[in-house]
Amino acid sequence: MEKKIMLGNEAFARGAFEAGVKVISSYPGTPSTEVTEAAAQYDQIHVEWAPNEKVGTEVAVGASIGGARALSCMKHVGLNVAADPFFTAAYTGVTGGLVLLVADDNGCHSSQNEQDSRYHGRGAGVPVLEPSNAQECKDFMKYAYDLSEKYDTPVLMRSNTRISHSRGIVTVEERQERELKPYEKNIQKYVAMPAMAKKLHVAQEKRLNQIEEDSKDFPINRMEINDKKIGIITSGICYQYVKEALPNASVLKMGIINPLPKALIKEFAEQVEEVYVIEEGNPFFEEQIRAMGIPAKGKGMFTIQGEYSANMIRKAFTGEAPECVPAQEDAPGRPPLLCAGCPHRGLFYILGKLKKTVMGDIGCYTLGALPPTSAMDACLCMGASITMAHGFEKAKGKEAARDTVAVLGDSTFFHSGITGLINMNYNQATGTVIILDNRITGMTGHQDNPSTGKNAKGQEAPAIDIAQLCRACGVEHIVEVDPFDLPAVEKAIKEETAREELSVIITKRPCALIVKQPDIPHVITDKCKNCKMCMDIGCPAIELENGKPVIAAERCVGCGLCKRVCPFDAIEEEVK
């Protein structure tokens, strides 16, 4: 058997491959994205990017009804978007095995919150599995499909940033090809209307109870009895921290985390003197274990915030922790910035200059909120820019809201912006929506989307024309501009926000990382009056040297935006 070093997410994909999965439909979201990207390398699997997580989940449900093993992957907040099909699929159950993979982000490395998906699994009443290393990512995936088919239920596979993004040695095996399970019409099972749903709910509760009872024998749980003074109940990445910090402690490592393997927990608690629960996030295990009458300690010692570490656990138990090398105190702060050459920069420069109120959204462009452009007022969740701008207008009245615009990216528009735009048209809004079409899903690492002309496997696909789509949503006034053509951007914003009707501005320029600029760096000449206007665009290639701006040639991609904002023609292309 071959061994490979794999990222947790690659191992999940390998597990799906070996389990004979046929259909994967996902929406990107850090830290889950690479599962779908890695799976797209396998010819035997149909892999697609869906426009959002609800669509991806429903495609997977359809594939499962059709008899195939299916998967949908998403980040934690994506599960909110998919919650509607997810909660009811938990009633209907499956034909082919169905797994939803959700990756949490403890520590908010790349997310707007630290939402704990375990509650969704419990709320929906489905089994939740949580691996603790790359090998388990692969093995648990295969186990999840067996569970799904055995108990007729979707399974939630829970990961997080550390599990998804760390590498480990994985033993790979052959794919087990699976015949499609025959489709049989069964409206009692698949038509979730009230009369059926009541019965389905009863069946769902029964199977969950059965899973709980059987879970004491699941090989994915492990009891390690060592020193009996300290007994730790844990799962996932925290297991690794515990083993490093307290190698002599007794540990119950749970692989299934909903329903909790209660019989094992009881058996473990009886064997150790003190029970501790170590889990990142909320006291999900602790509260349930305490409700079993076990006086477990947990959040009294540990925070619900951020990520844990071996050091933090060692310190909590022994009062001591090895010295960490402190961060260099005088190291300069490095706030995140739009890339050099990013097309979004031109738009935010003008929005800042015009002092617009900007209802923002999630994508690379959220960085427009930070200095020096400081051109964003709110950012909530994907698609919310359009709907927040609409609510703002309805609250304040059309005149007072005239200086307000919504700003969102192309992928975000497809994800959940379209319905907001339809709502604006239907409810007679007069505002302006700006769609930043950089022809890619930039923030999550360049996934294709319905307007890029390519599918998840990199093959040609139909490309939706965003302007036509907006027109079909009822918008009559649509302007397309190059975001680096600053006078045109300014004109469009002024004219469209002055309008009495709803309008859309589409800024069109590909992401600087997909279309290489000519690569001719710019230089600042003697004509420079040190007005520092070029610093206002926040380009990472422009810095101050002895109080004067200079362009760092190694970072400059030659986009020329600085040249366009310089009032003294002091920026020129470098002649080599």
Ligand SMILES: Cc1ncc(C[n+]2csc(CCOP(=O)(O)OP(=O)(O)O)c2C)c(N)n1
């Ligand atoms: C519900 C949800 N799903 C996924 C994500 C992850 N995510 C953040 S922004 C984004 C898309 C960004 O692409 P786009 O709108 O095209 O803007 P760009 O980054 O290219 O500027 C994604 C997928 C998220 N934050 N929330």
